Amino acid sequence: MSGLFDVLEINNLHLKNRVMVSPMCQYMAGEDGIANEWHTVHYGSFALGGPALVMTEATAVEARGRITVRDLxxxxxxxxxxxxxxxxxxHAHGAKMGIQMAHAGRKAIVPEATLAPSAIAFSDKYPEPLAMTKEHMQEVLDAYRTAAKRALAAGFDVxxxxxxxxxxxxxFLSPLSNKRNDEYGLTRDGRIRFVLEVIQEVNEAVEGKIPVTVRISAGEYDEQGYSLDDVVYYCKQMVEAGIDAIDVSSGGNVPVAPPSYPGYQLPFAEVIKQAIHVPIMAVGILEDPKLAEHVIQSGKADVIVIGRGFLRDKHWAHSAALALGKEPQVPEPYRRAYL
Ligand SMILES: Cc1cc2nc3c(=O)[nH]c(=O)nc-3n(C[C@H](O)[C@H](O)[C@H](O)COP(=O)(O)O)c2cc1C
Structure with a gap:
């Protein structure tokens, strides 16, 4: 039986424990999308706080795919x-680092024209996107490929x-936003096609040197959206395409806030974990250390992903270790605070 502070291997990635810092947009870059002092302090302090893996915020693979002009x-x-x-x-302080590669599609608020599978705005507060042509798709695939090569050059671990x-x-995955009647729509095999092509581009670019994972929304909170059965089907296809772990979130494709209570997305993770044989990452108000430990020990998920809990306490993993009666692996200069 594994616990929160036991190691995990994801393909060739060694994690010293089961704690990951969730991707969290900062909107603190300049319009050049370049990381600055904010990111140095923000990500650096996570690295000192004991998680095995720190994930960057959504980092755009092309300029028109930024959520805002302040994105990385x-x-x-x-x-x-x-x-x-x-x-x-x-790395110098014992944390691995991943990059969340993103394209905001119709939810981008940028000077450029935005892209989506179909020309349907997210809401009346967003511009109507262009329905993607095959040329647009090729441009986005190329962007993912080049971005993945840059991620390798930057030394990211995942x-x-x-x-x-x-x-x-x-x-693309959702029937709410994908009304295409070509081979990229119509059925769930059609709706996942572009995602599988992106996975293939990224996999070819990284050549197995680092694991590639996916964050999915396992529930859409809309009766016309995809079902959990569809999600399991999608996950199976992604794993077959070479995905090494699945990070299970929810919502975001309709302007409805997901529920908000401890473990609110866990039921999705559990169902996917039963059906899929790669590590499952669970997220969503899991910062109670006992709940986090229980999720790992009971096999509901393999990694605990913490977002807001880490914003409130940059040393969440050390605090959780203390709460669970374990010895926190703190940086040497901080040790006197834990004697
Ligand atoms: C400030 C903030 C920014 C976020 N930005 C991202 C993001 O860039 N990518 C992403 O997948 N999720 C993003 N999220 C969602 C979180 O990664 C996480 O899934 C969510 O907050 C639930 O986890 P929590 O209860 O531990 O915070 C963001 C959440 C917050 C609070």
Missing amino acids: GIYDDRQVEPLRKLVEFS IEIHAAHGYLLHE
């Missing part, structure tokens, strides 16, 4: 070196493909 980007060679420094600092929260790849 990985679409320009100039963005690589500052990211490499973040990774290097994390790539998480963002296919959740109503952004471009989720938009």
Whole structure:
């Protein structure tokens, strides 16, 4: 029986415990999408706080795929070196670092025209996107491929493909936003086709050197959306396409807030865990250490992903270790605080 502070191997990635910092947009980059002092301190302090893995915020693979003009980007060679420094600092202090590669699709608020599977705005507060042509699709696939190569050059230990929260790849998966009547729509095999193509591009770019994971929205909170059965089907296809772990979130493709209570997304993770044989990452108000430990010990999920809990307490993993009666693995200069 594994616990929160036991190691985990995901393909060739060694995690010292089961704690990951969730991707969290900061909107603190300049319009060049380059990481700056904010990101140095923000990500650096997570690395000192004991998680095995720190995931970057949604990092855009192309400029028109930014959620806002203040997003981090990985679409320009100039963005690589500052990211490499973040990774290097994390590694020096015992944390692995992943990059969440994202394309905001119709939820981008940027000067460029936005893209989506179909020309349907997210809400009346968003512009109507262009329905993607095959040429657009090729451009986005190329963007993912180049971004993955840059992620390798920056030294990231894992790539998480963002296919959740109503952004471009989720938009393809969902019948709410994908009304295409070509081979990229109509059926669930059609709706997942573009996502599988993205996975293939990323896999070819990284050549098995680092694991590639996916974040999905396992529930849409809309009766016309996809079902949990569809999600399991999608996950199976993604794993067959080479995905190494699945990060199970929910919502974001309709302007409805998901529920909000401890473990609110766990039932999705549990169902997927039963059906899929790669590590499952669970997220959503899991910061009570006893709940986190229980989720791992009972085999409901393999990794605990903490977002807001880490914003409130940058040393959440050390605090959780103390609460569970374990010895926190703190940086040497901080040890006197734990004697
Ligand atoms: C400030 C903030 C920014 C977020 N940005 C992202 C993001 O960039 N990518 C993503 O997949 N989820 C994002 N999320 C969702 C979180 O990663 C996480 O899934 C959610 O907050 C639930 O986990 P929690 O209860 O531990 O915070 C964000 C959440 C917050 C609070």
